Amino acid sequence: MNHKALEDKAEDAARFLKMLASGPRLLLMCHMFDRECSVGELAEKTGMRMPTVSQQLSLLRNEGLVETRREGTTIYYRLVSEAAQETMAVLYKHFCATDAKSSLSASLMAPAGE
Numbered sequence: 001m002n003h004k005a006l007e008d009k010a011e012d013a014a015r016f017l018k019m020l021a022s023g024p025r026l027l028l029m030c031h032m033f034d035r036e037c038s039v040g041e042l043a044e045k046t047g048m049r050m051p052t053v054s055q056q057l058s059l060l061r062n063e064g065l066v067e068t069r070r071e072g073t074t075i076y077y078r079l080v081s082e083a084a085q086e087t088m089a090v091l092y093k094h095f096c097a098t099d100a101k102s103s104l105s106a107s108l109m110a111p112a113g114e
Contacts, residue, residue, distance in 0.1 A: 016083060019063050024048060025056050029065070029079060030096040033088050036069065036078035 019025060027046050031037055039057065043050045057077050060066045065081040079085050 015063065016065075019060060019065060020087065022056070024052065025060060026091065026095075028053065028056055029060070029084065029088050030092060032066065032077060032079050033085075033092045033096065036076040038074050038076050040074075042077070 020029075024046070027048075028042055031042055031045050037045075039050055039053050042048070042057075043053045046053065048056075057066060061068065061077075063081075065079065065084045066077045067080045069076045069078070079088060
């Protein structure tokens with residue numbers, strides 16, 4: 001890969017990581033990891049206000065990480081970016097899943113090299 005192409009890919013990766021570098025966006029993506037959700041459902045599950053949820057989803061949509069589907073007056077969001085899905089699979093395993101806290105705590109407490 002030439003230097004310019006590598007620079008472009010680095011910028012793409014930085015933009016992607018900026019989208020992930022937000023607790024509220026990660027929380028929303030964790031809820032959308034394996035299914036689509038409406039704004040109201042996400043607001044209810046996260047405790048965020050609907051305008052906040054909508055704003056964060058709009059940012060994710062603009063970056064191509066989520067897409068929408070309309071059913072009547074309800075809009076559903078789902079993760080569509082392969083990079084986001086694969087990254088969220090790892091994050092979900094360590095941070096979102098029910099037993100993630102115990103497995104994450106155990107891995108953080110384990111001596112290096114184990």
